[in-house]
Amino acid sequence: MKYLLLFLIIPSLYAQVEIEQRLDIIKGFPCMKCHGSFVNKKSHFPLNTPHENIKLNHYKEINNCYFCHDRDNRNQLKLINGKKIAFNQGYKVCIQCHGEKNRDWKLGIHGKQVGSWSGKKYRYSCISCHEPHKPQFSKWIADPLPKYPWIDSARKGGH
Amino acid sequence: MEAGKRMEKVLEKSLNQKVKRRSFLKVFAAAAATSVVPVKEATAFSFSKYFQKHYKEMTEADKKKVFARITKEAKEKYNTSINISDPQAIPGVKYAYCLNLKACNGSRMCVTACAEENNIDPDIGSYIKVLEMPIGTSNTERGDLFYDEHNLPKDGKYYLPTQCNQCDNAPCTKVCPVEATWKEKDGLVVIDYDWCIGCRYCQAACPYEARHFNFKEPKIDKSKLNTQQSYLSNRVRSKGVMEKCTFCLHRSREGQYPACLEACPTGARKFGNILDPKSEVAQIFKHKRVFVLKEELNTMPQFFYYFD
Numbered sequence: 116m117k118y119l120l121l122f123l124i125i126p127s128l129y130a131q132v133e134i135e136q137r138l139d140i141i142k143g144f145p146c147m148k149c150h151g152s153f154v155n156k157k158s159h160f161p162l163n164t165p166h167e168n169i170k171l172n173h174y175k176e177i178n179n180c181y182f183c184h185d186r187d188n189r190n191q192l193k194l195i196n197g198k199k200i201a202f203n204q205g206y207k208v209c210i211q212c213h214g215e216k217n218r219d220w221k222l223g224i225h226g227k228q229v230g231s232w233s234g235k236k237y238r239y240s241c242i243s244c245h246e247p248h249k250p251q252f253s254k255w256i257a258d259p260l261p262k263y264p265w266i267d268s269a270r271k272g273g274h
Numbered sequence: 275m276e277a278g279k280r281m282e283k284v285l286e287k288s289l290n291q292k293v294k295r296r297s298f299l300k301v302f303a304a305a306a307a308t309s310v311v312p313v314k315e316a317t318a319f320s321f322s323k324y325f326q327k328h329y330k331e332m333t334e335a336d337k338k339k340v341f342a343r344i345t346k347e348a349k350e351k352y353n354t355s356i357n358i359s360d361p362q363a364i365p366g367v368k369y370a371y372c373l374n375l376k377a378c379n380g381s382r383m384c385v386t387a388c389a390e391e392n393n394i395d396p397d398i399g400s401y402i403k404v405l406e407m408p409i410g411t412s413n414t415e416r417g418d419l420f421y422d423e424h425n426l427p428k429d430g431k432y433y434l435p436t437q438c439n440q441c442d443n444a445p446c447t448k449v450c451p452v453e454a455t456w457k458e459k460d461g462l463v464v465i466d467y468d469w470c471i472g473c474r475y476c477q478a479a480c481p482y483e484a485r486h487f488n489f490k491e492p493k494i495d496k497s498k499l500n501t502q503q504s505y506l507s508n509r510v511r512s513k514g515v516m517e518k519c520t521f522c523l524h525r526s527r528e529g530q531y532p533a534c535l536e537a538c539p540t541g542a543r544k545f546g547n548i549l550d551p552k553s554e555v556a557q558i559f560k561h562k563r564v565f566v567l568k569e570e571l572n573t574m575p576q577f578f579y580y581f582d
Contacts, residue, residue: 223554224374224561225582227541231529232553233364239541255539257423258382261389261399270420 132223133230135240137202144202146189172249174212183208183247209241328453329466329505337505340468344509351510352494356501358509361527363460369521369576370461370548370555371532372564373435376582377542380404380426380433387537388437391522392508393500395492401519402437402534403483412579414482414567436567437534438463438484438519439575446476446485455516460527461576462520464506472514481568482575485518521545548576 138144143165161167171178185193192200192208200207210217219225223236226244230236241247260266282295322343327336341358348356382404389400405417409432417434427433440463447455447463454470457463477485491513503509504524511517522532526545535543546553555578558564564578 219561219582222557222561224544224558225541227538228554229531229536232526232531232546233529244540252379254424255379255381255426257380257404257421257426258386259423260382260420261385262396263399264397266420 131235132228133235133237134206135238135243137205137240137242140243141202144190150189169248172251173247205247206241209245209247323468326468328469330456341505344505348510352496352499354496354499354501356499356503356509359502359504359524359528360506361504361524363458363462364527365459366549367547368461368549369440369526370546371440371521371577372544372555372558372562373577373579374542374544374582375432375434375579377540378404378433378435378538379540380406380421381539382423383537383539384435384534384543387533388519390498391500391525391533392517392519393492393494393503393510394486394517395488395490395494395511397489398486398517401484401486401517402435404433404435406431407434412565412567434579435534436482436484437577438521439482439566439573439577440521442574442576443572445479445481445571445573449475449479451475462523462526463518464520464523465516465518466506467509467511467515467517470515472516474516476516481571481573485516487516488513 143149160170162169171180177183183192185191185199188199190202192202192205194200194208195211206217206220216225220238220241223238226241227239228236263269278295320343322339326340332340337360341360344358345356348354385400385402385404388394388402389396392401394400403419405414405419406421406428407414407417409430412434414434414436421428421431440457440461442457442461444457444463447453447457451473452469452471455463455465455476472487474487477487488511492511494510499510500508502524507520507523522530522534525532531545532543535545544554544558546555548555548559550556558578558580562580562582564580566575566578568575
């Protein structure tokens with residue numbers, strides 16, 4: 116089931132937009148395979164393997180994993196109003212706070228969207244770029260400049 | 275002594291023999307004829323290319339012959355089969371490109387993707403130039419092309435990718451003496467590479483440095499050659515002609531996004547039909563404040579920038 120790509124037709128758009136499915140990328144799903152047999156009560160860091168790399172630095176008021184994760188069923192997330200969310204609709208957790216970005220994302224303005232400008236598009240989800248636990252971007256290294264023949268004289272400030 | 279007799283006397287002295295005017299002229303004419311015969315070299319003379327019509331005057335039969343010639347030349351030069359397409363402008367479409375300057379981090383992945391997609395000679399590099407600009411100005415004279423590639427984006431700077439803006443009031447199409455470059459119905463400014471005479475007037479006229487000249491025969495790596503080519507966009511050019519960004523005409527007229535958009539890691543680039551109110555570019559016009567470069571020159575570019 117998780118290998119099938121779901122087609123999500125958003126009513127405001129005429130074209131079909133396919134949203135990146137988290138379950139196609141995530142490893143170790145379903146979570147309850149491990150968390151069903153044992154319930155790890157601690158919510159402070161560092162976590163056990165395989166989550167030892169996770170550091171929570173999203174917003175200073177959020178210091179508890181169970182703000183987004185469902186304590187009783189680790190296969191799903193939860194909203195502030197208590198509603199449960201599947202991992203494939205994980206963006207619904209983000210849009211609780213990021214409303215303006217949600218409007219832009221739904222229009223295809225925010226984030227990356229590939230495919231066809233006149234037809235079907237493939238839209239990347241929030242977490243394909245933004246790591247939900249630590250969303251601050253690290254510094255990037257750019258591709259090198261093309262090797263223009265005039266580059267050496269231009270760098271020195273020559274004509 | 276009259277001139278003819280004087281000539282004869284001079285020649286007699288230098289050649290040490292009696293020269294007859296008729297025999298001298300015979301030898302001279304033969305020497306002149308042999309020096310004019312074309313020599314076989316890398317850019318061989320081709321009658322069909324010399325007598326080729328302007329793209330806008332070609333019939334379907336003419337186009338077939340021309341594409342066959344180009345395919346044959348590519349096979350001889352690169353030993354690869356290429357595919358020359360000729361997509362026409364889609365009616366009811368006018369392309370616009372929007373770029374989110376808040377999202378661009380100066381990665382130059384668009385620059386690299388453009389070079390690979392369009393079979394560009396390494397000396398020209400790419401159709402896209404990314405400038406590191408100080409925050410607070412859109413004056414490209416203050417941009418730095420040679421910025422440090424590490425720790426991007428830098429504080430106090432923003433990154434401005436520039437390429438052909440497909441201007442509605444393009445100065446380049448006005449100055450071309452042979453009309454080798456013109457604006458198509460869907461907004462793209464294109465070049466017929468076989469009609470261009472290489473005078474570079476268009477390069478002088480363009481305020482955005484978007485037009486590039488082939489000073490030498492382009493040298494494309496055979497393994498990196500993009501075989502999906504089209505007559506007006508990414509086919510391999512020859513020495514002495516101009517080239518420029520065409521918004522990947524061979525892709526966009528088939529409904530695909532340009533290569534630079536697909537390569538951008540942050541999703542800063544948006545492309546589409548400005549006449550369609552539901553397209554991303556029309557929505558950007560609705561919700562964001564867009565600006566263009568060098569607006570005071572009245573070129574009416576179709577490449578719009580905005581800060582999110």
